[in-house]
Amino acid sequence: MATLVPLAAIDPHLVEDLLDTAFGEGRHARTAYRIREGMDWLEALSFAALDDEDYLAGTIQCWPVALTDPKGRAHPMIMVGPVAVMPGRQGEGFGKALMAASLGAIDAGFDGGAAPLPQVMIGDPDYYDRWDFTAAHTGGWHCPGPFEQHRLLARSGNPAILSAEGMLGPWATSPTGGGGPRDA
Secondary structure: OOEEEEHHHOOHHHHHHHHHHHHOHHHHHOHHHHHOOOOOOOHHHOEEEEOOOOOEEEEEEEEEEEEEOOOOOEEEEEEEEEEEEOOOOOOOOHHHHHHHHHHHHHHOOOOOOOOOOOEEEEOOHHHHHHHOOEOOOOOEEEOOOOOOHHHEEEEOOOHHHOOOEEEEEEOOOOOOOOOOOOOO
C-alpha cells in the first residue's frame, strides 16, 4: 500500500531521477514545461508515493498557470502533472492515489478560495476522464509548443467559467497581486 507524503519532503534529486526514468531525459523539451516555465510547483498540491519499503514509487506536481484569452485577460488555473510512476510499478495504484490526493486538496480549497480553480493537464483522455478531465472545453485553447488537441484536458466544477479561446502559459500574477501561489 502506498504511503503519501508531501513532495517537499523528498530529495529533489530523487524526484528528478524518477521523472527522467518515467519520461526520458528529453522531457524538458515537452510543451507542458513551456506552459509552466518559471513557476514553482505548488507544495500544498504536490505529493510523493512511497512503497512498503519507503522507496519513491511515484510523484505528482501541480503548477500555477493561466489561460490568457484573446483580450489579454489571464484566467488562473492549476496544471496537474506530471504524474509519474516508476516503470515496473505502474498498475499498482500509485498514480490513482496521487491523483486522489492532489485533486482532493484542490477540491477542499487549498488556497481558502470559495471554489477550486479549474485544472488543466496534457494526458490520456481515456485514463483521466475518471476524474472528470475532458477535452470538451479546450478546442479553442493553444499551447506554446506542439500538442495533440484531444489530449489537452480540463476539469472544472463550473465549465461555463472557462474561456472558449486562449493560450496557456505561466500564471504571471496571482489573484492577490503577488507572483502566483508559489507555496499555497
